[in-house]
Amino acid sequence: MSNGNKPGASLKRYAAVLRGSIMEALSFRASTFLRIAGNLIYLLIIYFLWRAIFDSSPVDTVNGMSFYDTMIYLVLAAAMFNFMDTFVVYRIGDDYQTGQIVLYLTRPIEYQPFLFFSRLGNCVISFFVTFMPTFLIVYFVTKGSIALGINLLFFVVSILLAIGVNFCIDFFVGIICFYTQSVWGVNIMKEVVVSLLSGATIPLAFFPEVFRKIVDVLPFQAIYHIPLHILTDKTMQLPDYMTSLGIQLFWLAVMLGISRLFWKGSVKGLTVNGG
Amino acid sequence: MEAIIKMADINKEFKVLKRREGIRGSIRDLFSRDYQILKAVNDVTIDIMPGEMVGYLGPNGAGKSTTIKMMTGVLEPTSGEILVNGRVPYENRTRNAQDIGVVFGQRSQLWWALPVIESFRILKEIYQISDRDFKDNLEYYDALVGASELYHKPVRQMSLGQRTLCDILAAFLHNPSIVFMDEPTIGLDVSMKSKIRELVGRLNKEKGTTIILTTHDMGDVDALCKRIVIIDKGRMIYDNDIEHLRSYFGAYRTIQIQFDRHAEDLDNEVLQQQALEVEAWLRSEFAGSESIAVSMEENWIQILINEEEVHMMDVVNCIQKQRQIADMNLQEISTERVIRKIYEGGIV
Amino acid sequence: MKKEKRGFAYYAHIYKMILLQDLKSKMSYRADFIISTIGILFTDVAGFISFWILFQNFPEIKGWHYYEVLFLYGFSLMAMTPVQCFFDNNWNLMEALYTGNFMKYCFRPINLFFYFISEVFDIKGVGQFIFGVITVVYSWNKLGILLSFRNIAGFFVGVISASLFMIAIMNFAASASFWMSGGTSQLMILMFKFKDYARYPIKIFNRAFQIIFTFVIPIGFMAYYPSLYVIRPEEVTVLTYLTPFYGIVLVYLSYLVWMKGARQYSGTDS
Numbered sequence: 056m057s058n059g060n061k062p063g064a065s066l067k068r069y070a071a072v073l074r075g076s077i078m079e080a081l082s083f084r085a086s087t088f089l090r091i092a093g094n095l096i097y098l099l100i101i102y103f104l105w106r107a108i109f110d111s112s113p114v115d116t117v118n119g120m121s122f123y124d125t126m127i128y129l130v131l132a133a134a135m136f137n138f139m140d141t142f143v144v145y146r147i148g149d150d151y152q153t154g155q156i157v158l159y160l161t162r163p164i165e166y167q168p169f170l171f172f173s174r175l176g177n178c179v180i181s182f183f184v185t186f187m188p189t190f191l192i193v194y195f196v197t198k199g200s201i202a203l204g205i206n207l208l209f210f211v212v213s214i215l216l217a218i219g220v221n222f223c224i225d226f227f228v229g230i231i232c233f234y235t236q237s238v239w240g241v242n243i244m245k246e247v248v249v250s251l252l253s254g255a256t257i258p259l260a261f262f263p264e265v266f267r268k269i270v271d272v273l274p275f276q277a278i279y280h281i282p283l284h285i286l287t288d289k290t291m292q293l294p295d296y297m298t299s300l301g302i303q304l305f306w307l308a309v310m311l312g313i314s315r316l317f318w319k320g321s322v323k324g325l326t327v328n329g330g
Numbered sequence: 331m332e333a334i335i336k337m338a339d340i341n342k343e344f345k346v347l348k349r350r351e352g353i354r355g356s357i358r359d360l361f362s363r364d365y366q367i368l369k370a371v372n373d374v375t376i377d378i379m380p381g382e383m384v385g386y387l388g389p390n391g392a393g394k395s396t397t398i399k400m401m402t403g404v405l406e407p408t409s410g411e412i413l414v415n416g417r418v419p420y421e422n423r424t425r426n427a428q429d430i431g432v433v434f435g436q437r438s439q440l441w442w443a444l445p446v447i448e449s450f451r452i453l454k455e456i457y458q459i460s461d462r463d464f465k466d467n468l469e470y471y472d473a474l475v476g477a478s479e480l481y482h483k484p485v486r487q488m489s490l491g492q493r494t495l496c497d498i499l500a501a502f503l504h505n506p507s508i509v510f511m512d513e514p515t516i517g518l519d520v521s522m523k524s525k526i527r528e529l530v531g532r533l534n535k536e537k538g539t540t541i542i543l544t545t546h547d548m549g550d551v552d553a554l555c556k557r558i559v560i561i562d563k564g565r566m567i568y569d570n571d572i573e574h575l576r577s578y579f580g581a582y583r584t585i586q587i588q589f590d591r592h593a594e595d596l597d598n599e600v601l602q603q604q605a606l607e608v609e610a611w612l613r614s615e616f617a618g619s620e621s622i623a624v625s626m627e628e629n630w631i632q633i634l635i636n637e638e639e640v641h642m643m644d645v646v647n648c649i650q651k652q653r654q655i656a657d658m659n660l661q662e663i664s665t666e667r668v669i670r671k672i673y674e675g676g677i678v
Numbered sequence: 679m680k681k682e683k684r685g686f687a688y689y690a691h692i693y694k695m696i697l698l699q700d701l702k703s704k705m706s707y708r709a710d711f712i713i714s715t716i717g718i719l720f721t722d723v724a725g726f727i728s729f730w731i732l733f734q735n736f737p738e739i740k741g742w743h744y745y746e747v748l749f750l751y752g753f754s755l756m757a758m759t760p761v762q763c764f765f766d767n768n769w770n771l772m773e774a775l776y777t778g779n780f781m782k783y784c785f786r787p788i789n790l791f792f793y794f795i796s797e798v799f800d801i802k803g804v805g806q807f808i809f810g811v812i813t814v815v816y817s818w819n820k821l822g823i824l825l826s827f828r829n830i831a832g833f834f835v836g837v838i839s840a841s842l843f844m845i846a847i848m849n850f851a852a853s854a855s856f857w858m859s860g861g862t863s864q865l866m867i868l869m870f871k872f873k874d875y876a877r878y879p880i881k882i883f884n885r886a887f888q889i890i891f892t893f894v895i896p897i898g899f900m901a902y903y904p905s906l907y908v909i910r911p912e913e914v915t916v917l918t919y920l921t922p923f924y925g926i927v928l929v930y931l932s933y934l935v936w937m938k939g940a941r942q943y944s945g946t947d948s
Contacts, residue, residue, distance in 0.1 A: 086864040089865050093871075096868075100883075103882075103884050104875070108732070111736060111740050235710070236707065237709060237710035240712075240716065242717075243714070243720065244720050247720040247721050248720070250724075251728070257731050257732065263734055
């Protein structure tokens, strides 16, 4: 993401930003513990809810998803939500409304990557605090239904791409706040759209045909559906993995491009109107 | 006359968290924490008379706001006796609040999105101000600062100066007997500062309101306060007339010197170096006198001396022997300087 | 002489004043209001779509059918309205404590909780209320519930009582910020997420969760127990009848905890 002249120097800068954000995230002890506890309770609710749903069904597998598949999918989606929900829209909206954003333009560090790295700390913490424990619990609860093989490697790559796509969408939506004066409203719309169309609330496999076709041509599936699909679908072969990652990479490139263009255009407006 | 605020041997202690350093420290903090007892206010005794305007000074974290919070009933002291308007404030917070006003320079207490006059009307209800008093005060404010021009503007659209002005007026609206002001002139430009000072001075005189003013701005103190109280590290280190303070330091002088005609072109480091040299010369020449202090301010080397200990001419001669002085100034000590001296040295 | 005690009329009068003024000023942020209202509608429509997709795949959950669950959903949306309209400032509590702005609420001769909460009146919730009403009417119709006095009165008493639970839960969650340093909005987010499960009949969960959702995080009262009175009168339990009383008790308790927290907070700030 950096396009500075000395990649070494700017990398160091971003590493410092990342380190600071990790320490900041850790300093909220109550928040950290609450996140662990909340995630566990959530996991249990999902378990019993879907247990009841599948118990009422005459068949064991619905649209190719068994109870365990659904369970793994939804619980890990919830754990991933902690990476994805990084308040970027609020941050940009706030920086805009307080006029801080103009200050960032004068810094020797670019706003978009700066924001990315100052939020990445939260992702790192979430990975250890919520994702790993959730993963292990789900692994044991579903009695090893998650295949542990090459898919894990692709899954990690896929998650990183997903974080990138999600960030770019957030960044894009954040800039929309320059024009609407409404941060909360814009953000909630984004959250709803993303969590429904990315498969975070209901696995995409359950979607009716028509819906599925629409969702397939939108970038949101790259956030939750693809990584979780890579992790859970045991029938995938190397070319399938590559296609999936390719789709994510494609959306990352598109969203990065669009968000940067939008940023450039909007900043021009900022400097002309003086914020 | 009975004191309106009485504090006797007041102490206030807090438990504070000690944080560890680095990422590893942050992780350890998750699991075990060290707390420390901090004495924010230590044996403070103050009596304040009705109608007084008291400057309450001290460096950041000295315990100023803790004291104010105890006087307003927000905090309960760990020990000691406190009476405001004859009542124990923390036992009667709302009753006490009826008789006091509070102004924060940095944060407005008015409703952000409402026109000021609407905020005033809500305050009228909250404090149950009679129609007559309300009308009288609005007329008075208009005569005082032409306030009615601002009444229909929401606070969020105001400049900081206008906002502060309105906040001050709002604090006096219910004719409180005491008003606490926390840095009312912070962030304002010079002309607005003097406008606010004039307003506060007149409110104090004409309404007879007791005012406790905390500030870092010596201009506020010089313009408004007869009496000052200084607190440092929770202890009261001074409580007397401002004149007394000045006379106490009457023998102090500040000598400003420059060695170069164009000192403003010099590097800060070079000047710093010169100051250090000067200090070394004076230390060896006048080993016995502890009052000598050398510092740097805007291209000038400043030497603070106590004329009861050393003579000004001796100091100048001593320096002149080492190096040619290009330019020189002599100043009486300012209140600001005196107070800094007290913070630093603990001279009482 | 000024009165020492301030009664209900005093507070009602002040609240009305603030509310009317606030509405006036909200009009100057019309774009924000419209976008936020649409945003909430988005959430509700998405919730509706989720149900629809779910029931496309699974015709029933432990004997509960689409329209019954939809009824619970609409019911819970209506019950959410008061907390969203009148108690929204709880979301700003943590920030106010963090920045020290909370202090300004402590200097007025007026109840602290009232003063803090009265500051924000949020009309975005109204859109959600309307969506809730539509959902309830639609499923009421599809379920063929009799439009009798018993059912209608029971429904309204139910919705109002149910709304008390969300108020209490959010008060409890917000007041945690008084004791825990920083970042506790996490707790409010968590509670806010849990309320999404109020739309399922809690009977479908296992025993432990039924107890938790009844007594610990009482979201069972936000739709399930009071709704039974209308949609499944034969399954009504004593908890259904207890809903209004329990709701009042919980709101009062949450108020006490909030106030205790506020006093305790002032004791640790520097």
